[in-house]
Amino acid sequence: MNQKSNVALIVAGGKGSRMGVDMPKQYMQLSGKAILERTYQAFADNENIQFIQIVISKEHQSLYNDLLVKLADKAKLLPVCFGGDTRQESVSLGLEALTKAGPARVLIHDSVRPFVSNELINKVIFALKDSKCAVPALKISDSVKEIEGDKIKRSLLRENMVTVQTPQGFDFEFIYKLHQDYKGENLSDDTALAELMNEKVVIIEGEKENYKITTIDDLEKARSSMSETRTGSGFDVHQFEEGEFITLCGIKIPFNKKLKGHSDADCAWHALTDAILGAIGEGDIGEHFPDSDAKWKNADSGIFLKHASELLKSKGGRIANIDITVICEKPKLKEFKNEMRINTAKLLGIEIERVNIKATTTEKLGFLGREEGLAVQAIVSVKI
Numbered sequence: 138m139n140q141k142s143n144v145a146l147i148v149a150g151g152k153g154s155r156m157g158v159d160m161p162k163q164y165m166q167l168s169g170k171a172i173l174e175r176t177y178q179a180f181a182d183n184e185n186i187q188f189i190q191i192v193i194s195k196e197h198q199s200l201y202n203d204l205l206v207k208l209a210d211k212a213k214l215l216p217v218c219f220g221g222d223t224r225q226e227s228v229s230l231g232l233e234a235l236t237k238a239g240p241a242r243v244l245i246h247d248s249v250r251p252f253v254s255n256e257l258i259n260k261v262i263f264a265l266k267d268s269k270c271a272v273p274a275l276k277i278s279d280s281v282k283e284i285e286g287d288k289i290k291r292s293l294l295r296e297n298m299v300t301v302q303t304p305q306g307f308d309f310e311f312i313y314k315l316h317q318d319y320k321g322e323n324l325s326d327d328t329a330l331a332e333l334m335n336e337k338v339v340i341i342e343g344e345k346e347n348y349k350i351t352t353i354d355d356l357e358k359a360r361s362s363m364s365e366t367r368t369g370s371g372f373d374v375h376q377f378e379e380g381e382f383i384t385l386c387g388i389k390i391p392f393n394k395k396l397k398g399h400s401d402a403d404c405a406w407h408a409l410t411d412a413i414l415g416a417i418g419e420g421d422i423g424e425h426f427p428d429s430d431a432k433w434k435n436a437d438s439g440i441f442l443k444h445a446s447e448l449l450k451s452k453g454g455r456i457a458n459i460d461i462t463v464i465c466e467k468p469k470l471k472e473f474k475n476e477m478r479i480n481t482a483k484l485l486g487i488e489i490e491r492v493n494i495k496a497t498t499t500e501k502l503g504f505l506g507r508e509e510g511l512a513v514q515a516i517v518s519v520k521i
């Protein structure tokens with residue numbers, strides 16, 4: 138590093154208690170990538186940032202290591218360091234880790250603001266040419282009141298108010314020294330320290346999109362703004378043999394034949410499992426549940442479908458709609474289609490309206506026309 142270098146310090150040592158879930162929010166998935174990975178990438182892509190220091194909690198080491206494996210571009214990444222009990226402590230420990238390298242400027246950023254733009258990063262860096270501190274801020278459009286318990290104490294003059302964001306930029310030596318001098322204050326942002334010193338802070342216009350993911354509502358908002366639609370298709374055929382019923386979508390349908398197969402031969406749920414796996418780039422059902430494995434003999438195909446659905450959820454995705462087409466001459470499915478639809482929606486935990494079941498024939502042509510077996514085609518759209 139040299140005296141011209143700009144470093145990003147990304148603090149990711151928090152527990153995410155306001156999110157109210159087990160997983161710390163910075164490691165949660167946002168459109169197929171962890172939030173922290175997206176935040177890291179925003180700085181890695183900026184040409185004026187030379188190095189990136191990430192601060193994590195000691196308790197999250199294995200989550201961080203998993204993320205590290207997935208990072209394609211580690212060129213700017215410095216060895217990780219551990220944070221403390223408060224955000225201020227984590228920043229302070231991050232700055233400490235950077236002292237050896239001694240960068241000229243540091244941009245301190247919350248790991249849970251993944252939508253920071255390249256332009257905003259540049260604006261902060263630019264402002265540091267003539268100043269020791271710069272902060273992005275947003276004007277407030279709602280009226281602002283000071284409260285005490287459930288009582289309003291007074292109205293505040295909105296024109297004089299802003300909310301502040303990160304990245305907050307600093308002359309490195311200046312902010313490092315302030316953090317040393319004011320250890321244990323538990324301030325929620327870093328310019329608060331500069332204010333204590335009466336140091337001039339350059340105010341830059343922040344960005345609405347650069348919000349901090351704090352609650353589950355913020356995460357939902359982030360997910361829906363990022364989500365893209367993906368499609369997967371599945372196709373499955375099973376041969377008939379002597380029997381008394383076939384199983385489709387977990388429903389037993391009386392017939393004078395059954396479907397031959399290793400598991401319960403639920404052709405519809407096999408095709409649907411493949412369609413979901415296809416939409417998320419997870420191969421096919423045979424890779425996940427090999428029919429060479431005795432464990433899956435006579436297995437309930439609901440297990441396969443549930444597995445694909447859980448994989449989708451673990452990637453932050455959800456099903457938009459499912460369209461299943463069963464192709465056979467017999468049995469006639471008219472009176473079972475609704476039950477098949479309800480059972481599929483129930484297993485996946487989605488609205489019935491998102492599932493459609495169709496039945497058709499091949500006009501007596503081919504192996505399906507000769508009633509040698511049954512085929513199912515499934516198409517699924519997912520939001521991820």
Ligand code: CTP
Pocket residue numbers: 148149150151152153154155156163192220221222223224225227228246247248249349350351
């Ligand atoms: N942070 C940190 N070390 C802490 C506390 C917070 O590095 N001891 C980081 C968080 O990981 C986050 C940023 O500071 O990137 C902003 O904090 P916040 O949104 O409050 O995150 P959490 O503290 O994790 O959430 P909560 O306050 O809901 O527990």
Ligand code: MG
Pocket residue numbers: 151224
């Ligand atoms: Mg916090």
